[in-house]
Amino acid sequence: MEKIKNLADLRKMKDNLQNKIDLREKSDSPEAIVQIKVGMATSGIASGAKEVMNYMIEELDKRNIKGLVLQVGDMGYCYAEPTIEVTRPGESPVVFGYVDIAKANEIIEKYIKNGELLDGILPANYESIK
Amino acid sequence: MASYKMHLLVCGGTGCKSSDSMLIVDKLNEELKSHNLVDEAKVVMTGCFGFCEQGPIIKVIPDNTFYTKVKPEDAKEIIEEHVIKGRSVKRLLYVDPKEHARVSDSKHMGFYKKQIRIALRNCGFLDPENIEESIAREAYGALGKVLSEYTPQQTIDKIKKSGLRGRGGGGFPTGLKWELAAKSVAEQKYVICNADEGDPGAFMDRSVLEGDPHSVLEAMAICGYSIGASKGLIYIRAEYPLAIKRLKIAIAQAMEYGLLGKDIMGTGFDFEIELRYGAGAFVCGEETALIHSMEGERGEPTFKPPFPAVSGYLKKPSNVNNVETFACVPVIILKGEEWFSSIGTEKSKGTKVFALAGKINNVGLIEVPMGITLREIIYEIGGGIKNGKKFKAVQTGGPSGGCLTEKHLETPIDYDNLIAAGSMMGSGGMIVMDEDDCMVQIAKFFLEFTVEESCGKCSPCRIGNKRLHEILTKITEGKGTMEDLELLKSLSNVIKDTALCGLGQTSPNPVLSTLNNFWDEYLEHVVEGKCRAGQCTALKKYIIDPEKCIGCTACARACPVNAIEGDKKMPHEIKQELCIKCGSCYEKCKFNAISIK
Ligand SMILES: Cc1cc2nc3c(=O)[nH]c(=O)nc-3n(C[C@H](O)[C@H](O)[C@H](O)COP(=O)(O)O)c2cc1C
Ligand code: SF4
Ligand code: SF4
Numbered sequence: 001m002e003k004i005k006n007l008a009d010l011r012k013m014k015d016n017l018q019n020k021i022d023l024r025e026k027s028d029s030p031e032a033i034v035q036i037k038v039g040m041a042t043s044g045i046a047s048g049a050k051e052v053m054n055y056m057i058e059e060l061d062k063r064n065i066k067g068l069v070l071q072v073g074d075m076g077y078c079y080a081e082p083t084i085e086v087t088r089p090g091e092s093p094v095v096f097g098y099v100d101i102a103k104a105n106e107i108i109e110k111y112i113k114n115g116e117l118l119d120g121i122l123p124a125n126y127e128s129i130k
Numbered sequence: 131m132a133s134y135k136m137h138l139l140v141c142g143g144t145g146c147k148s149s150d151s152m153l154i155v156d157k158l159n160e161e162l163k164s165h166n167l168v169d170e171a172k173v174v175m176t177g178c179f180g181f182c183e184q185g186p187i188i189k190v191i192p193d194n195t196f197y198t199k200v201k202p203e204d205a206k207e208i209i210e211e212h213v214i215k216g217r218s219v220k221r222l223l224y225v226d227p228k229e230h231a232r233v234s235d236s237k238h239m240g241f242y243k244k245q246i247r248i249a250l251r252n253c254g255f256l257d258p259e260n261i262e263e264s265i266a267r268e269a270y271g272a273l274g275k276v277l278s279e280y281t282p283q284q285t286i287d288k289i290k291k292s293g294l295r296g297r298g299g300g301g302f303p304t305g306l307k308w309e310l311a312a313k314s315v316a317e318q319k320y321v322i323c324n325a326d327e328g329d330p331g332a333f334m335d336r337s338v339l340e341g342d343p344h345s346v347l348e349a350m351a352i353c354g355y356s357i358g359a360s361k362g363l364i365y366i367r368a369e370y371p372l373a374i375k376r377l378k379i380a381i382a383q384a385m386e387y388g389l390l391g392k393d394i395m396g397t398g399f400d401f402e403i404e405l406r407y408g409a410g411a412f413v414c415g416e417e418t419a420l421i422h423s424m425e426g427e428r429g430e431p432t433f434k435p436p437f438p439a440v441s442g443y444l445k446k447p448s449n450v451n452n453v454e455t456f457a458c459v460p461v462i463i464l465k466g467e468e469w470f471s472s473i474g475t476e477k478s479k480g481t482k483v484f485a486l487a488g489k490i491n492n493v494g495l496i497e498v499p500m501g502i503t504l505r506e507i508i509y510e511i512g513g514g515i516k517n518g519k520k521f522k523a524v525q526t527g528g529p530s531g532g533c534l535t536e537k538h539l540e541t542p543i544d545y546d547n548l549i550a551a552g553s554m555m556g557s558g559g560m561i562v563m564d565e566d567d568c569m570v571q572i573a574k575f576f577l578e579f580t581v582e583e584s585c586g587k588c589s590p591c592r593i594g595n596k597r598l599h600e601i602l603t604k605i606t607e608g609k610g611t612m613e614d615l616e617l618l619k620s621l622s623n624v625i626k627d628t629a630l631c632g633l634g635q636t637s638p639n640p641v642l643s644t645l646n647n648f649w650d651e652y653l654e655h656v657v658e659g660k661c662r663a664g665q666c667t668a669l670k671k672y673i674i675d676p677e678k679c680i681g682c683t684a685c686a687r688a689c690p691v692n693a694i695e696g697d698k699k700m701p702h703e704i705k706q707e708l709c710i711k712c713g714s715c716y717e718k719c720k721f722n723a724i725s726i727k
Binding site: 001003004005006007009010011013014017018019020021023024025026027028030038039040041053057058061068069070071072073074 | 134136137191194216217263265267268274389
């Protein structure tokens, strides 16, 4: 191991190691960042929820958006799988149905980034997941 | 590197490790492997979550699901249900003691809601054996900043302005202490970390060292730079093998990365840290005794002044601070002294870690802002008194402290208010007592401890405490007199005034404080021969109700000393002068004819 030579070195190292604990830091104060819950019951997985979840995790990271992607069980919308629930900091959750990769991209660009509402929002008269 | 979608944090503190957490980690890893999930989720062994009574604990990140009392055989279900299907394993969730409902995650647990974690910020968050996780969490960033941007005096000023006071008991302002050591002129000075932690029931220092050793090492180096010392020593009791192991690993890793040792981060500052082991005597936590013990002398206190800041280890200027005090330092540097001093009360800044124990639902380690009330601690964080009993008192400050009662429930807790209430902060033990506890017995319990731990150097402590203990024993045996009560008071005051060190000077506190707050209970013992809590065996009286007794003879046959007389099918009677209060008859009687008075 090469020794850390100065403070800048240490800071660079910290940034490079950040991903080791990033997930934990975000979960520590989830209310401060956008939270995305992906319904992953059997029906959700069959309809492609897993791909949507992976896409969300990777894209948020690539587009430099601080967000937390959570996997949850049945969301009670079997008819509209895959479903995801998005909560922007300080706002009420919004649920989107029939989310595929293209839709996920739109949700990130329009709703998550700018709070613009778009098609595919499911009625909010459901039991909250948590 | 794999980007994990889930972290499974398993508590690896002493409390949980003794209950299987190693095995749990292995099982989880096995299950992940057999389901091909090693790139999806990772298992991390962290320090203590503070909720030891419910351990072993697993916290699942990112959803913060909090599993309690996990067994190795639960690993399979956790992986298959939670990791694969996203459904929590309901039966392992924590049950709220008030609502009797399962709680989904740690963010919704009363135990954590009112806590602010500064000293414990990394406990239960990081793998303490992996310096890279600590670095990711800004470990040594404060040291780097201090070394490259502040002069020693500027650093001291920051600590002074933060209002940080010693967490080892006395509450002495830390910045001021550093300044005194900085002003002493000498070629060699020492930074000493007091990890003796002798207060029975306290384990916050152990938890910090086991869960976040780098914070303490970093703070010691910052202190070294501030006072002009290149050597640090940690005095730790040999009964803390896990903390010692993690400290050794942490020191070796920090040396390897050039964060301790020679020319730290290219600034020319050298700092090395070594461990020194104590045998676990309470008095060795007192700083002068601690220093003598490190020098290989008997662990006995000596008179102050000279203070360690002037003449300490090997007669060189030494700065002694407690583990928790040190753990606050790096955060103060990184987040700023204003941030720290915005938490707490006027004269007590920041947070304090308490070890909550006794008759309370949520037993464990908590960190709360100074100024929180006892009510919030007991009823919100602690989840109330066990089994719905009535709250009676809380002992703070361990054997040197006193008790707080119902009338103190709304008192904001800080150094000065505790002293005003006749107790003290101490190292942060908090033992909760309910209606079934006898306050005379409680005072006797703490005195037993001090008598055992007195080093014997000065007579007020060596002999005085013994006498106090004898009088208390006499009272619990129903032989106490009014003169004894007076003697308790006057003797206590003499010991307080004349003992050499803090141990003796504070040892009568539990007696004085129970006398003050529970005078009527002492009176009952002495005048009425009664112990309302039923704890003083000698004062118990077993009585047979002739109306209820059918003369089955079960009790007479059970009595080991033949104290029960009576003919078959006739009411029986207990000869009180023979009865040894063993309770056998009480348990045997099927007709509820025997009662305890
Ligand atoms: C009998 C006795 C026992 C003590 N035990 C401890 C201890 O276990 N840990 C500790 O940090 N301080 C203990 N102290 C206090 C130390 O003497 C010293 O004040 C403290 O370590 C200073 O650190 P601080 O200013 O950071 O609190 C004890 C004091 C007395 C009188
Ligand atoms: S007060 Fe007690 S512990 Fe302290 S020096 Fe005297 S005998 Fe020893
Ligand atoms: S309490 Fe014990 S000693 Fe006393 S009467 Fe009952 S059985 Fe006998």
